[in-house]
Amino acid sequence: xxxxxxxxxxxxxxxxxxxxxxxxxxxxxxxxxxxxxxxxxxxxxxxxxxxxxxxxxxxxxxxxxxxxxxxxxxxxxxxxxxxxxxxxxxxxxxxxxxxxxxxxxxxxxxxxxxxxxxxxxxxxxxxxxxxxxxxxxxxxxxxxxxxxxxxxxxxxxxxxxxxxxxxxxxxxxxxxxxxxxxxxxxxxxxxxxxxxxxxxxxxxxxxxxxxxxxxxxxxxxxxxx
Numbered sequence: 362x363x364x365x366x367x368x369x370x371x372x373x374x375x376x377x378x379x380x381x382x383x384x385x386x387x388x389x390x391x392x393x394x395x396x397x398x399x400x401x402x403x404x405x406x407x408x409x410x411x412x413x414x415x416x417x418x419x420x421x422x423x424x425x426x427x428x429x430x431x432x433x434x435x436x437x438x439x440x441x442x443x444x445x446x447x448x449x450x451x452x453x454x455x456x457x458x459x460x461x462x463x464x465x466x467x468x469x470x471x472x473x474x475x476x477x478x479x480x481x482x483x484x485x486x487x488x489x490x491x492x493x494x495x496x497x498x499x500x501x502x503x504x505x506x507x508x509x510x511x512x513x514x515x516x517x518x519x520x521x522x523x524x525x526x527x528x529x530x531x532x533x534x535x536x537x538x539x540x541x542x543x544x545x546x547x548x549x550x551x552x553x554x555x556x557x558x559x560x561x562x563x564x565x566x567x568x569x570x571x572x573x574x575x576x577x578x579x580x581x582x583x584x585x586x
Contacts, residue, residue, distance in 0.1 A: 364478065365406055367391045369399040369425065370414040370440065375463070379412060379440075382467040383474065396420025400428065408435065410478055413457075415441040415448070426455040436477045440465070450578060453530045476528070484525035491524045491584055492569020505568060512562065515540060519555050520563075523572060523582035532579040556580055 366388045368379045373394075380390040391406050393399035395417040402408075411429065415422035422439065429435050439452045442463040449460050458477045461470060483489050487498040495504040501517050503510055511517075518540045523531060533549040541551065556572055565571040570584045 363389050364409045365389045365391060366474065367393060367399060367402060367406065367408040367411045369393045369396065369411060369417070369422070371395055371417045372414070375414070375440070378467065379470065382471055386471050386475075388474075394418075396422065396425030396428070399425055409481075410436040410438065410474060412438045412440050412474075415439065415443055423451070423455065426452070426457060430456045434481075436481050438473060438477055440470070453575075453578060454532055454534075456535065458526070458529055480526045480529060483527075489521065489524045491527065491582065494524075494563065494568050494570070496521050496524060505563075513558075516555055516559055516562070519552070520559055520582075523580060524570075527570075527582050527584050530575045530579055530581045534579075536579065552580070 364387070366383055368376050368383075368390060369392075370376050370379075371394050376392045380392065383390050391402055391408065393402050397420045399411070399413075400420075413422040413425055422441065426437055426439075429437065437457045438459045438461065439457045440461050440463065441448070452460050458480070459473050461473060489496050489498075493505050496502075496517070497504070498517075498521050501511060501514065503512055503517070512520075519536065522536065522539060533552045536552050537545055537547075537549060541547070545551075556574075560572060563570070565585065570582060573581045573583050575581055
């Protein structure tokens with residue numbers, strides 16, 4: 362099965378470098394010089410992942426990410442010369458899956474591309490394993506250490522969401538919208554309460570994973586090596 366990657370960068374040398382290394386890994390690589398051209402390419406190409414630069418003419422990377430997130434859950438990897446913490450946080454708020462700063466090691470780029478695609482395949486399968494726990498979203502069943510049990514629905518959905526993207530920071534706002542709905546009238550404290558319950562229910566030393574707090578942003582699930 363062909364995996365399509367769209368590289369959006371106004372620097373043709375960067376596009377050439379990324380194209381060279383990703384094609385060596387068997388990916389089909391498509392290119393665009395800015396956000397507007399990227400949207401035009403996506404009219405005819407179903408991209409499995411988009412690599413996006415920030416600073417581009419016509420439509421920059423921020424705006425392109427906003428548009429793509431409004432229309433689906435496509436994997437996004439931000440590739441940019443800007444490495445400030447504020448830029449990284451803004452990227453994560455927009456739903457970017459990973460962030461690589463130029464100049465970059467091409468081998469690291471290919472590794473991150475593989476990792477992001479793997480996360481999305483896990484999410485699509487409706488079954489995910491983290492540490493000593495397996496979650497089945499079709500039956501809402503939890504299997505751990507030889508026994509099967511259930512947990513409250515919202516706790517399951519929250520854990521499944523985080524477990525589907527191990528290592529990815531997911532904002533409280535995104536968790537609220539995805540699990541409680543965009544019209545939820547409560548506050549973000551609800552997420553914190555449910556995370557606290559999950560931490561109590563699944564201690565790291567017993568189940569092999571933890572839910573890390575990303576201060577001021579959200580949460581990230583980390584699996585113990």
